[in-house]
Amino acid sequence: MKNNVELAEYLKVRRSVPAFQMAEPGPSRAEIESILTLAVRVPDHGKIAPWRFIVYRGGERATIGEELLRLALEKNPDLGDEMIAVERARFTRAPLVIAVVSTAAPHFKIPEWEQLMSAGALCLNLLMAANAHGFVSNWLTEWFAYDARAHPLLGIRAGEKVAGFIHIGSTTFPVTERPRPALDEVVTWVGGE
Numbered sequence: 001m002k003n004n005v006e007l008a009e010y011l012k013v014r015r016s017v018p019a020f021q022m023a024e025p026g027p028s029r030a031e032i033e034s035i036l037t038l039a040v041r042v043p044d045h046g047k048i049a050p051w052r053f054i055v056y057r058g059g060e061r062a063t064i065g066e067e068l069l070r071l072a073l074e075k076n077p078d079l080g081d082e083m084i085a086v087e088r089a090r091f092t093r094a095p096l097v098i099a100v101v102s103t104a105a106p107h108f109k110i111p112e113w114e115q116l117m118s119a120g121a122l123c124l125n126l127l128m129a130a131n132a133h134g135f136v137s138n139w140l141t142e143w144f145a146y147d148a149r150a151h152p153l154l155g156i157r158a159g160e161k162v163a164g165f166i167h168i169g170s171t172t173f174p175v176t177e178r179p180r181p182a183l184d185e186v187v188t189w190v191g192g193e
């Protein structure tokens with residue numbers, strides 16, 4: 001494979017954009033299909049595709065927000081106005097939200113850990129596939145990823161896990177850099193000159 005300068009330039013500046021800084025337009029149905037077609041090209045030991053997507057679009061996102069607010073109030077009836085607005089807007093900050101759901105399960109050869117990691121790789125690939133189509137993106141989980149009460153309304157089945165809710169849209173905010181770990185803090189060299 002030859003040097004891909006454009007890809008290196010992209011990876012040098014790749015960043016997420018906070019969901020609250022996202023706005024319309026989101027991808028069209030055809031663009032979403034194209035994004036997902038790129039995203040599924042992800043490492044997957046055993047070629048078992050231990051994951052799936054749930055695509056949340058349109059008015060259904062506001063309905064989900066109302067339901068999440070109801071669940072949040074069940075847990076904390078004293079929620080303030082600001083948090084009520086936050087809960088309500090969980091699925092309407094971005095024009096498109098896609099759940100990456102891990103369907104990892106015991107397998108005769110492939111450890112569940114590797115199946116889960118493939119779902120994580122799928123999340124990053126989806127972030128980047130959205131960027132490749134000119135959209136910004138962000139990988140979030142938030143409380144409802146881990147709250148079984150929320151799973152039925154999000155279409156998540158028993159035994160499945162949420163790897164991420166990938167938010168996709170456009171933005172007018174400048175994308176700023178964030179600190180990255182220094183290589184000497186995270187790299188151990190073994191051998192070489």
Ligand SMILES: Cc1cc2nc3c(=O)[nH]c(=O)nc-3n(C[C@H](O)[C@H](O)[C@H](O)COP(=O)(O)O)c2cc1C
Nearest residue numbers: 014015016017018138139140141142143163164178
């Ligand atoms: C598995 C996972 C879950 C995350 N969940 C949240 C979340 O719930 N809320 C949040 O503010 N950020 C969350 N983040 C962090 C955001 O994705 C953040 O925008 C990102 O790490 C920024 O890094 P980047 O610009 O290099 O993409 C999560 C990240 C990962 C990997």
